[in-house]
Amino acid sequence: MLNIVIFGPPGSGKGTQSARIAKKYDLMHLSTGDMLREEMEKETSLGQKVSEFIDQGLLVPDEIVLKMLYGYMAEHMDSPGFIFDGFPRTIVQAEALDQLLDKHGIPINVVLSVEVEEKELFKRIMGRAEDSGRSDDSVEIAKQRLEVYKRQSLPLIDFYRKQGKIVAINGMEPVDEVFDNISQAIEAVKPV
Ligand code: B4P
Numbered sequence: 001m002l003n004i005v006i007f008g009p010p011g012s013g014k015g016t017q018s019a020r021i022a023k024k025y026d027l028m029h030l031s032t033g034d035m036l037r038e039e040m041e042k043e044t045s046l047g048q049k050v051s052e053f054i055d056q057g058l059l060v061p062d063e064i065v066l067k068m069l070y071g072y073m074a075e076h077m078d079s080p081g082f083i084f085d086g087f088p089r090t091i092v093q094a095e096a097l098d099q100l101l102d103k104h105g106i107p108i109n110v111v112l113s114v115e116v117e118e119k120e121l122f123k124r125i126m127g128r129a130e131d132s133g134r135s136d137d138s139v140e141i142a143k144q145r146l147e148v149y150k151r152q153s154l155p156l157i158d159f160y161r162k163q164g165k166i167v168a169i170n171g172m173e174p175v176d177e178v179f180d181n182i183s184q185a186i187e188a189v190k191p192v
Pocket residue numbers: 008009010011012013014015016017032033034036053054057058059060061065085086087088089090093124125127128136145171172173174175178
């Protein structure tokens with residue numbers, strides 16, 4: 001199995017690159033952001049609860065995200081691997097993922113840390129806002145999401161650095177070039 005985590009601030013291109021990675025390496029694309037938005041669109045009771053957090057630019061509580069993710073993973077354990085997009089976003093989530101994968105005897109092969117300057121992040125989120133219809137694509141909420149990222153998600157870099165799994169990716173380049181660099185990083189860890 002090939003398991004990849006893609007990590008980065010909001011608007012860094014995690015979703016964009018994950019779709020390409022999933023296609024090239026035949027991996028199951030697990031985007032917690034997409035899963036949560038689907039619940040919101042279906043207007044389920046979970047969706048309503050989740051929107052209270054997303055609309056404010058806050059992280060959805062760990063227990064909700066973990067339960068949802070476990071459900072999706074359980075349905076797809078026969079896939080050749082996973083690309084975890086936007087997950088984990090907290091240390092609690094990262095520890096839970098390690099425990100779950102350990103139980104199945106499968107590792108995370110690499111954690112791609114996509115680095116993009118703040119000014120560019122805002123530019124991209126505002127560009128996406130034009131047609132995304134996303135309730136969290138506004139300047140105010142984007143600022144909040146960036147603060148939340150720094151406070152709750154950035155510590156994951158150290159967490160995975162200690163495991164020797166972090167590879168930094170320059171996310172400032174055009175999409176195709178970012179993908180070429182990501183592909184090289186994956187080839188270096190891909191089981192033969
Ligand atoms: P996500 O859905 O993960 O969204 P994101 O971080 O904003 O976007 P991403 O980095 O995927 O950017 P994209 O490819 O679209 O999260 C949304 C919310 O859900 C969170 O704020 C949180 O509330 C909740 N959530 C999700 N996961 C959670 C978890 N694990 N725990 C708790 N809460 C969770 O790229 C952005 C734009 O840039 C696009 O328009 C794209 O076209 C453009 N772009 C991409 N790459 C580019 C490049 N190289 N050059 C120029 N433009 C580029």
